[in-house]
Amino acid sequence: MAAELFGERGYDAVSLDDVAERLDVTKGSLYHYFSGKEELGSAAIEALGTTWTARLAELVERVGGPPGVRLRVLVREQLIVAVREHPAGLGLFLVPDAWPDAQRAVIKELRRRHDRLFRDIVEEGVATAEFTVTSVDTVLQCMRAAMSQAPVWCAGLADPALDTALDELADTLMMLVGQPPPVPPRS
16 A cells, blocks of 8 residues: 555655555554655565566466467566556556665666566567567567556556456567467357
């Protein structure tokens, strides 16, 4: 919840009073666990980012299979988390330079680990000739940009339109690595 608040408003616009109100606790109880806003911000960022990345890594490991299968599952799950579960939390990781040094370092390390999941699969797909790309870096930048905008694009959509939009976006992003959309089942 604190992470969502920081993501919605930005670090400078959030006070400990705001966090206490959102969490329905006293400001004093926050000081019991955190020395101040910086420590709380770091903990919130680290908790959300670590949980998010671990979830994605576990999913990729569980699914297995060729790079195309793993990348599509990874992209689709990233979209679910970003759009349905933590749209405001995504904002924490997009503009690390707006944060104080301590949090900036945490954010950059979490982004590096998160990006590594995608990079490893794309590089494997290129190495095995399953993927065709102009540049791994460019593909990853395009994927990140599209996935970060997904909450904006999908705002106001409800199921089943939201599921359709997420599937279509995942299919489109897979085309960046030369993977055509799955063929729909015949009626």
